[in-house]
Amino acid sequence: MQKSAIKNGNIIREEDALVPVTLREVQSNFSVYEALRVVNRHVVHLDDHIKRLESSASQIGLVLPPVPWQEWIDRLIEKDNLEDATMRILVYGGSECMIFITWQPLITYPDSYYSEGVAVTTYFGERYLPTCKTSNLLLSYLALNDARSKGAFEALLVDRHNQVLEGTRSNFYALIGNTMFTAPDNEVLSGVTRISVLRAAKELGIDVVMRAVKLDEMCNATSLFISSTSMAAMPVCRLDGKTVPCDFQTVLKIRDLVRKWEVE
Amino acid sequence: MQKSAIKNGNIIREEDALVPVTLREVQSNFSVYEALRVVNRHVVHLDDHIKRLESSASQIGLVLPPVPWQEWIDRLIEKDNLEDATMRILVYGGSECMIFITWQPLITYPDSYYSEGVAVTTYFGERYLPTCKTSNLLLSYLALNDARSKGAFEALLVDRHNQVLEGTRSNFYALIGNTMFTAPDNEVLSGVTRISVLRAAKELGIDVVMRAVKLDEMCNATSLFISSTSMAAMPVCRLDGKTVPCDFQTVLKIRDLVRKWEVE
Numbered sequence: 237m238q239k240s241a242i243k244n245g246n247i248i249r250e251e252d253a254l255v256p257v258t259l260r261e262v263q264s265n266f267s268v269y270e271a272l273r274v275v276n277r278h279v280v281h282l283d284d285h286i287k288r289l290e291s292s293a294s295q296i297g298l299v300l301p302p303v304p305w306q307e308w309i310d311r312l313i314e315k316d317n318l319e320d321a322t323m324r325i326l327v328y329g330g331s332e333c334m335i336f337i338t339w340q341p342l343i344t345y346p347d348s349y350y351s352e353g354v355a356v357t358t359y360f361g362e363r364y365l366p367t368c369k370t371s372n373l374l375l376s377y378l379a380l381n382d383a384r385s386k387g388a389f390e391a392l393l394v395d396r397h398n399q400v401l402e403g404t405r406s407n408f409y410a411l412i413g414n415t416m417f418t419a420p421d422n423e424v425l426s427g428v429t430r431i432s433v434l435r436a437a438k439e440l441g442i443d444v445v446m447r448a449v450k451l452d453e454m455c456n457a458t459s460l461f462i463s464s465t466s467m468a469a470m471p472v473c474r475l476d477g478k479t480v481p482c483d484f485q486t487v488l489k490i491r492d493l494v495r496k497w498e499v500e
Numbered sequence: 501m502q503k504s505a506i507k508n509g510n511i512i513r514e515e516d517a518l519v520p521v522t523l524r525e526v527q528s529n530f531s532v533y534e535a536l537r538v539v540n541r542h543v544v545h546l547d548d549h550i551k552r553l554e555s556s557a558s559q560i561g562l563v564l565p566p567v568p569w570q571e572w573i574d575r576l577i578e579k580d581n582l583e584d585a586t587m588r589i590l591v592y593g594g595s596e597c598m599i600f601i602t603w604q605p606l607i608t609y610p611d612s613y614y615s616e617g618v619a620v621t622t623y624f625g626e627r628y629l630p631t632c633k634t635s636n637l638l639l640s641y642l643a644l645n646d647a648r649s650k651g652a653f654e655a656l657l658v659d660r661h662n663q664v665l666e667g668t669r670s671n672f673y674a675l676i677g678n679t680m681f682t683a684p685d686n687e688v689l690s691g692v693t694r695i696s697v698l699r700a701a702k703e704l705g706i707d708v709v710m711r712a713v714k715l716d717e718m719c720n721a722t723s724l725f726i727s728s729t730s731m732a733a734m735p736v737c738r739l740d741g742k743t744v745p746c747d748f749q750t751v752l753k754i755r756d757l758v759r760k761w762e763v764e
Contacts, residue, residue, distance in 0.1 A: 241522075254518035257590050257600050258505075262519075263640035265529045296642060326521050336521050364628065364639055373627055374636035377528035378560060492512075 240315045242308050242337035245496040247315050253336050261330040265371040268292040271497070273465045274342070277313050278424040279323070280465070280498045284406060286430040288369060289325060292415035293369045294295055298329035322374045322466060326371070343466040348489065353473025353482050354389035354396055356381065356403070356462070357452065362395050366424055368401075386477070399423075406462035406470075409433065410484065411442070411448040413458060419448035430492060436469075436493035440486065459483040461490075468494040504579045506572050507599035508550065511579050517600050518615035529635040534555040536587040536604070537762070538727045541577050543587070544729070544762045546570060546582040548692040553589060556633045576601055586730060590635070603704035607730040614755065617737025617746050618653035620667070620726070621646065622715065627660050630666075630688055640668035650741070654726055662688075663712040670726035670734075672711045675706070675747065677722060693727045693758060700733075700757035704750065723747040723755075732758040 239250035255262045270289045273280040277462035286305050291299045292374045319344040328334040343449065364372055379391035383404075390403045402408050402424040410417045416437050418430070428434075437444050447458065458471035459482045469491040502656075519526045526581045534553045537544040550569050573587065584606040592598040597684045620624045623643035628636055633643035639657070647655035647668075654667045666672050666688040680701050682694070701708050713721065723746045724736035734757040 237708070250522065251520070254523055255513070257517045257567045258588075258602050258604075260641070263533070263590070263635060264637035265635060266638065291708055296638070297645070326527070338522050340522075342747070361628070370638055371527060371529060372636055372638035373528035374530065374560070374634055377524070377530050381547075381561070442736065494506050 237316075240312060241339070242312050242335075243269055244305075244333075244335050245308055245311075245337065247304060247311060250338060253338055255334060257340070259328075259330065261328045265373075266298065267326060267328040267371040268296070268298060268331065268369055269324060269326045269371060270369065271465055272309075272325065274309075274321040274323055275341070275498065277319060278499070279430050282309070285495075286324075288426070288428060290329070291367075292369045292462065293327065293329070294376070295365060296329075296370060298372075299333075300327065301333055301444050301457060303335065308337060312339065328331060328451070331440035345467065350390070350471060350488060353471040353484070354462075354471050355387060355388055355461075356390045356392055357388045357476050358394050358395050358400065359383070359391040359404075360471070363393065363402075363425075367422060369425055378403045388474070394451060394463075395423075397453045400419045400451060400454065403414060403462050403464075406464040407433070409461050409463070409469075409484065410454065411459040411461075412449075412453075412456050412458040415443045416447055417445050417447055417449045420446040423448065427463060427465075429465050429468060432494040432497050433469055433490055435464045435497070436490040440489055442486075445479065450490070453477065454480075457481070459487060463494070501580075501605070504576060506576050506678060508597075508599050509572055510574075511575060517552060517602055519592060519598060520669075521694070523592075523594065525592045529637075530560070530562065530571055530594065531592040531635040532560070532562060533588060533635060534633065536573075536727055538573075538577065538582060538585040538587055538591065538603070539762065542584060542763070543570075543573055545692050546573070548695065552633060552690070552692060555631075557593070558630060558757075559632045560593075560634060562577075562591065563597075564591065565597055565696040566601065570605070572601060576603065609689045609731065609734070613653070613734060614752060615748070617735040617748070619651060619725075619738035619741075620654045620656055620724075621650055621652045621665065621738050622658050622738050623647070623655040623668075624658050627657065627666075628658060631686060631690065632652055633689055644668045651676050652738070658715060658728075659687075662715040663665065664715060664718065665743070665761075666727050667728075670728040670731060671697070673725050674718065675723035675725075675750065676713075676717075676720050676723040678705075679707045679709055681709050681713045686708040687712065689727075693729050693732060696758040696761050697727045697754055699761070703757060704753055706750070718744075721729055721745070723751060725751045727758070
């Protein structure tokens with residue numbers, strides 16, 4: 237099947253979703269993006285994603301034109317007859333914005349990732365403009381490659397103060413007893429799914445503290461988990477090669493609430 | 501005139517120098533580059549540029565295939581009959597490297613920039629992997645835009661210790677009496693032109709200290725200047741809107757030596 241994409245509102249062939257390497261905005265990755273989850277032809281939490289896209293753009297002075305996002309997305313869903321998909325909005329700024337919407341099959345994970353947990357590693361490095369979802373992603377790329385080379389699923393980024401802030405494509409949480417720790421909004425990319433995780437914690441009677449745990453506090457954690465649009469909430473069973481405890485029941489309750497609210 | 505470019509050794513139309521936005525390496529700017537100066541059909545310091553390109557690639561684990569650089573560049577010079585030009589080598593890594601060589605008219609600056617100096621601003625921010633010339637350039641892009649919005653020519657990047665390390669596309673030097681300060685190689689992108697600037701300083705009997713000056717030491721400077729492949733050595737006359745002293749004669753002597761050695 238010939239896949240399609242959207243460029244500035246128009247249907248194009250996916251293979252024509254290209255950018256010129258001579259353009260300063262491409263060379264300097266002056267661009268913002270969002271990853272969306274499409275389930276049953278419906279985009280999950282579109283308003284939250286667009287709000288974040290606008291916030292990212294505004295933080296770097298990238299002027300977004302008004303865009304009928306739902307309409308453009310529906311155009312692509314209809315053209316390629318998509319039931320489920322993971323979509324990507326990518327906007328390059330400049331004198332004329334280039335706005336792409338592309339898709340791939342819905343990213344899903346084996347059940348065992350949830351029932352047994354995933355391995356994560358730590359990686360030292362600080363994201364530039366952490367509250368902003370830009371294409372300035374080299375650190376995340378290298379950190380994730382490092383994790384994969386060690387057989388792990390995700391890398392957690394650790395800052396100069398030894399704070400474990402977030403994953404390369406996920407938010408990070410540590411449960412210590414009945415208290416859940418996660419970095420404050422101004423230190424990380426505040427995930428759209430994290431909004432639901434925080435709500436779920438509240439619903440389950442878990443105390444939430446918006447503070448990142450430090451590396452040397454990780455040994456006190458009774459559970460670690462990560463969240464993202466694709467993962468919902470995913471338990472962690474290994475940290476830098478060492479087995480860590482996990483209260484699967486609690487993490488999976490959070491996951492189930494996150495997924496339930498997606499379709500409400 | 502239809503401009504040409506090189507892609508993986510082949511001549512293409514410049515308008516076909518494109519990369520797919522669906523590729524992870526493009527999305528994450530897993531790429532390295534060099535800007536070259538072509539004068540009288542000759543590439544200046546090609547060996548130094550290729551050495552740095554290879555070093556940048558190696559630092560991020562980007563595997564470069566063997567490339568006959570001189571041959572590819574000559575192919576483009578011949579095809580577009582280039583006397584003088586500023587060329588750009590851009591390499592995206594991944595399972596198959598994409599290697600582009602593109603060109604634009606030789607970047608030159610008005611004589612007044614050298615006889616009167618240029619205005620610069622300061623900008624807080626630290627380059628990720630400072631010794632590595634990657635496309636992870638959002639900080640530099642934003643810093644330079646900020647400088648331009650204030651009528652300045654270049655932005656100098658200042659780190660968490662208030663060290664004035666380098667420009668967004670230049671190295672930075674402060675002369676205090678007969679001593680020239682510039683950041684050590686491990687803290688900045690060690691410019692190809694900087695090699696010549698350091699040699700010129702030696703030739704002129706100037707003492708060189710490889711240490712960045714701090715913001716609060718800038719008031720002691722008797723001259724500030726910047727260097728790059730396009731600029732050679734360029735005097736600075738204003739810093740954050742305030743006039744600063746400059747020994748033009750010394751800076752221009754350095755510039756003349758830098759330019760002289762280009763064609764030797």
